[in-house]
Amino acid sequence: xxxxxxxxxxxxxxxKGSIYxxxxxGYTMVYGIIQLINFAHGEVYMIGAFTGLIVASxxxxxxxxxxxxxxxxxxxxxxxxxxYGFTIEKIAYKPLRQAPRLSPLISAIGMSIFLQNYVxxxxxxxxxxxxxLIPDFEFMEPYAHIIGSPELVIILTTMVVMIFLTVxxxxxxxxxxxxxxxxxxxxxxxxxxxxxxxxxxxxxxxxALAAVGGILTACHVGQINFYIGFLAGLKAFTAAVLGGxxxxxxxxxxGLVLGLTESFxxxxxxxxxxxxxxxTLLILILIFRPAGILGRSTTQKV
Amino acid sequence: MILELKNIQAFYGxxxxxxxxxxxxxxxxxxxxxxxxxxxxxxxxxxxxxxxxPRFGEIYFMDKPIHNMxxxxxxxxxxxxxxxxxxxxxxxxVMENLDMGAFLRKDKAGIKQDxxxxxxxxxxxxxxxxxxGGTLSGGEQxxxxxxxxxxxxxxxxxxxxxxxxxxxxxxxxxxEIIRKFNTExxxxxxxxxxxxxLALKTADxxxxxxxxxxxxxxxxxxxxxxxxxxxxxxxx
Numbered sequence: 075x076x077x078x079x080x081x082x083x084x085x086x087x088x089x090k091g092s093i094y095x096x097x098x099x100g101y102t103m104v105y106g107i108i109q110l111i112n113f114a115h116g117e118v119y120m121i122g123a124f125t126g127l128i129v130a131s132x133x134x135x136x137x138x139x140x141x142x143x144x145x146x147x148x149x150x151x152x153x154x155x156x157x158y159g160f161t162i163e164k165i166a167y168k169p170l171r172q173a174p175r176l177s178p179l180i181s182a183i184g185m186s187i188f189l190q191n192y193v194x195x196x197x198x199x200x201x202x203x204x205x206x207l208i209p210d211f212e213f214m215e216p217y218a219h220i221i222g223s224p225e226l227v228i229i230l231t232t233m234v235v236m237i238f239l240t241v242x243x244x245x246x247x248x249x250x251x252x253x254x255x256x257x258x259x260x261x262x263x264x265x266x267x268x269x270x271x272x273x274x275x276x277x278x279x280x281x282a283l284a285a286v287g288g289i290l291t292a293c294h295v296g297q298i299n300f301y302i303g304f305l306a307g308l309k310a311f312t313a314a315v316l317g318g319x320x321x322x323x324x325x326x327x328x329g330l331v332l333g334l335t336e337s338f339x340x341x342x343x344x345x346x347x348x349x350x351x352x353x354t355l356l357i358l359i360l361i362f363r364p365a366g367i368l369g370r371s372t373t374q375k376v
Numbered sequence: 377m378i379l380e381l382k383n384i385q386a387f388y389g390x391x392x393x394x395x396x397x398x399x400x401x402x403x404x405x406x407x408x409x410x411x412x413x414x415x416x417x418x419x420x421x422x423x424x425x426x427x428x429x430p431r432f433g434e435i436y437f438m439d440k441p442i443h444n445m446x447x448x449x450x451x452x453x454x455x456x457x458x459x460x461x462x463x464x465x466x467x468x469x470v471m472e473n474l475d476m477g478a479f480l481r482k483d484k485a486g487i488k489q490d491x492x493x494x495x496x497x498x499x500x501x502x503x504x505x506x507x508x509g510g511t512l513s514g515g516e517q518x519x520x521x522x523x524x525x526x527x528x529x530x531x532x533x534x535x536x537x538x539x540x541x542x543x544x545x546x547x548x549x550x551x552e553i554i555r556k557f558n559t560e561x562x563x564x565x566x567x568x569x570x571x572x573x574l575a576l577k578t579a580d581x582x583x584x585x586x587x588x589x590x591x592x593x594x595x596x597x598x599x600x601x602x603x604x605x606x607x608x609x610x611x612x
Contacts, residue, residue, distance in 0.1 A: 250479075253467065254476050257467055260459075261465065262476075263427060263448065264459060264463075265451065265479045265524065266479050
């Protein structure tokens with residue numbers, strides 16, 4: 075067995091999985107709080123990438139260095155996407171909070187199609203080249219044949235974001251309010267939690283993470299268009315379901331499992347079936363563990 | 377007067393549940409609201425909390441109108457509820473559940489003091505403080521629900537069916553502590569119970585509710601002797 079090849083596949087799977095995990099967190103957090111699959115989430119990821127591209131282009135014209143461009147473009151993308159997340163909830167989901175569960179779902183699909191077409195009209199339907207904002211680090215040179223600098227940055231960034239999110243959810247006031255709201259919305263209200271604010275906060279955090287994923291992927295892949303959010307969103311959604319929708323560690327685990335499966339499947343079997351591996355895995359998990367890897371099976375009370 | 381409900385009417389969709397309820401509660405009292413299943417007792421409490429706002433009528437808390445306020449604002453004024461079925465956050469630890477009770481408070485020293493107080497009232501919670509809420513027994517969950525409400529340091533405590541589904545011995549213990557908390561802290565308590573006998577023995581005054589209206593109100597001493605109450609609610 076070729077261990078180097080194995081390691082290469084492992085690291086590329088980890089990179090992919092990290093991105094899936096970043097996006098999946100948004101799905102799972104929103105689902106945890108309001109039991110809605112936010113199908114517009116992939117689009118926010120795409121909008122994050124576009125914002126990054128626009129800001130990076132302007133800053134390049136101004137002649138800044140690559141690292142500061144990357145940081146500023148990421149910041150802009152995070153803020154812009156979070157504003158989108160906040161607004162989407164207010165426009166498309168909040169008015170439907172008392173409606174049957176299917177209504178906000180349809181609203182979400184509508185929002186997704188709207189945002190795709192809006193970006194297509196406002197920008198272009200062509201693929202746009204995305205500058206490689208992540209520089210090739212010198213100290214990485216000896217390992218360049220196993221893992222590139224962008225992959226390393228993606229994996230490390232994701233790890234930092236996960237730690238930050240864990241601390242936020244576990245120890246802060248808003249984190250506790252989010253967990254309480256997810257477990258019993260009515261009771262959270264009765265202890266004085268402002269539910270609207272918690273829901274908004276969830277959307278803001280989730281979409282900010284998607285923006286980070288959007289920028290990092292765009293740097294890595296090197297091109298974007300208005301449609302990239304669709305497949306990324308679908309895969310991340312798969313990852314969230316795989317890990318157990320509503321569970322935060324589940325989303326991360328699901329993302330990594332999915333990324334690794336795709337990577338090993340492509341490397342050892344055939345690259346033609348990349349998406350087939352992802353969805354075959356999903357079907358298998360759903361057959362044997364319907365609630366996902368870390369999901370808790372819920373019995374509905376009638 | 378700490379709480380006044382003036383002729384409130386509340387609806388679930390088109391279904392009218394409260395048909396003009398008037399209740400007055402004085403500071404420091406324990407008030408019992410008794411009645412059959414579906415009479416509208418829980419809805420009355422939910423109206424006070426702003427979860428089911430009344431469509432008509434007014435609610436005053438310490439002379440302040442609260443019938444148009446959101447639940448979190450009402451909690452901030454000093455009303456906290458122990459809802460029916462306890463509603464413990466199942467995946468939060470006992471400690472975190474208690475923290476959630478004090479969610480709107482900023483006075484760290486006061487919170488610590490109240491925490492010691494509830495652990496004194498219910499020592500079993502101190503033992504289980506790191507256990508998640510969902511793993512507690514029914515009685516322990518009720519104790520936790522009451523403690524969580526106390527952690528808000530309320531001026532008015534609403535208790536919805538605290539005896540529901542609990543063993544008689546636990547019920548007795550919990551009602552003794554409710555009494556004790558009322559005497560020690562002077563907190564006003566609004567108690568909703570199906571177990572009329574127990575409620576009337578605990579409270580100072582009582583209201584009887586039938587299909588969305590108050591039919592009888594009196595001191596509990598008189599209610600316990602009232603022929604109608606005896607027949608319908610005390611099973612005598």
